[in-house]
Amino acid sequence: MTLKVCNPTRRHIIKGLGAATLLSPFCTLPAWAAKSRRLYVDGLSFLPNDINDVKASKLDAFIADISAIETIEQSDGTKNYKRTYKACFNSIQQAAKTVTDNPEVYLQGLTGADIDNARAQQRTAVYFQIQGADCVEADGIVTKGKPSLWPQLDSLHQHGLRVLQLTHHYGNRFAGGALDNNGNQGVNKPLTDAGRELIAALNQKNILIDVSHSSEQTALDTAKASQSPIVLSHGAARHFVNHARCSSDNIIRAVADTGGVFGVFMMSFWLTNNAPPTIEDYIKQIEYVARVGGVDCAAVANDFPLRGQENLLALNNNNSEGVKEYLDWWHSLQSKNVLGFDVVPKHVVIPELNHIDRMSRIDDALKKARFKSSDRDRFMGGNWQRVLKKVLV
Template identity: 90%
Template sequence: MTLKVCNPTRRHIIKGLGAATLLSPLYSMPTWAAKPPRLYVDGLSFLPNDINDVKASKLDAFIADISAIETIEQSDGTKNYKRTYQACINSIKQAAKTVNENPEIYLQGLTGADIDKARAQQRTAVYFQIQGADCVEADGISANGNPPLWPQLESLHQQGLRVLQLTHHYGNRFAGGALDNNGKQGLNKPLTTAGHTLITELNKRNMLIDVSHSSEQTALDTAKASQLPIVLSHGAAKRFVNHARCSSDKVIRAVADTGGVFGVFMMSFWLTNNPTPTIEDYIDQLEYVAKIGGVDCVAIANDFPLRGQENLLALNNNNSEGVKEYLDWWHSLQSRNVLGFDVEPKHVVIPEFNHIDRMSRIDDALKKARFKSSDRDRFMGGNWQRVLKKVLI
């Protein structure tokens, strides 16, 4: 863990007040000296149908996936989910409309500083994200030797897109996907030439690059190519579950070396192979990311709605029943020998964290596990805030 650093400003204040004053029964610390509540930032969720969920979540900010998805049946029988430009430009406009119609709850996050602004106004900053660069489908293609143009990316940015994930599960013309990593063929697709150009364009616009769902080589290539911090907004460490969707130590370090963060998410079948998932399994993931990438790399993510995985909630978090909805998809990838799909999942959620109040519960679990207050500050939101302020300017 980190070394404790004394706060010189507070030390000088106390010294000036004098020991006698501090020991006086009539003395109380001034209200301005009280520490504000811990910052809570969620690395990936969705705009809720019930606006009351936002306040109930206690979040100061969250990254919201506003993608619109078209389901594509692939030649091998598996399904991909393509985010077309037209669908996504419509969905981002609708998301902005929802945020703007609820100004007492939301503030659309356009810069990293908007977290502070929202917090001061007791609102929640929402940063729009799309899970897949398919949405810039006609961009970056040059003709007659001219430089490639990026009108779709520019339009999405103007509408408020601030975080772009390179791919979702499967590769595209920019990047390799995690589930392209076929066990028989040993595929691990790199960032393509078009992908390198996309990274440059995202850096120019101060947009945050997300390598969740990317192949290992794409994530490593992106970390080298980007001039700004990158993130893996929602994932888990392969140390615990040897699965294509989980990340190696090399990827965790690469993200950390850019100054970015690695968000550990709530999908329990990628957190542990134990038959019953526990709070300790989640804390073990956070501790391991801190060990590999440093305490400044650790972050919290969700990947479910704010209140939790809806079907599991309806089943009172009965994992043995809830996992059944994932099995057809799981078996389709098992037949292709994709890494990790040979182990059938037994659960979907950690019941205690499949709850609207998960952030407080994670914070309490970290305290119980004897993490220092300064590290809890980082994990629960401080690291996300630092990265968003660095990139979104």
């Protein structure tokens, strides 16, 4: 399959992966051997409890959500999950220790070049992400005309934070959330003045900005405000499922125009309304994002643990049973008329992809769908690598 490459004026394409300079006691592969394997990068997962899952996943790198969550009961009866500074600071310290304690498996990703280093050393680069800027809510306060200070952000960055999501589902003082978009009121909150200050600080600190879970206007505003590529690390195209958590063509194009990446995730109720969901439904999402944003935009993400959604695995991927755990939350948003929650989900996972070997299976499915080898290189990891090298310097 041949896809047309869009070429928006703001897109920055980094050509060539370059060779890593290795000064390490770890066993390394010859350069030709490392390059002979297709690069696999996952746009969002979690540090596994079983360290053996890392090798089994075949990943060269992944972005890991290391957030710690506090559940907040909102005034309308729905729940929000905030990542506070205290909780996330403790969590990022624990995550860093996990990586340090397993040097034969992990290399903590601090710059984009660490993907090359990890791959040559037969390790996996892991980049720490927090899903929501609530972790820096006390930062960026302007007083008497003095520049904003970001001590909490500085602290998290020092401990390894390299990707920050602006919000999670609901808005905060920086940004609007996707689920603020009430069907009756048409709420679509923009990036705030504080959010613009945060964008500038993230650009200055070379932290990758993630607009997953943001409202449409926030995502579009962020694309315009950022001087560096932005990503939507895990999401899906609204073309297939008309839902507030899915992204319009405008968002896909806006992310692509910055030189960024849109990661298609594994939550099947946001990938397709068809039942049962299949791997072909996932490939259609990748193809669509590539057609709208260009082949340099589409990528793979997860949003489940490396081995898959645990409860569904325990149920042998029985979606009709597994979906029940989501229904109370779904109905609470349905009662608020949030876009898309009127359609009750029938599934959670694509059984073929709720598996530790999903990356190979996606790669094989792309080949079966007749995608060019060079496009598969991009989708399976090359696009993530390009953006990480551009931003994390």
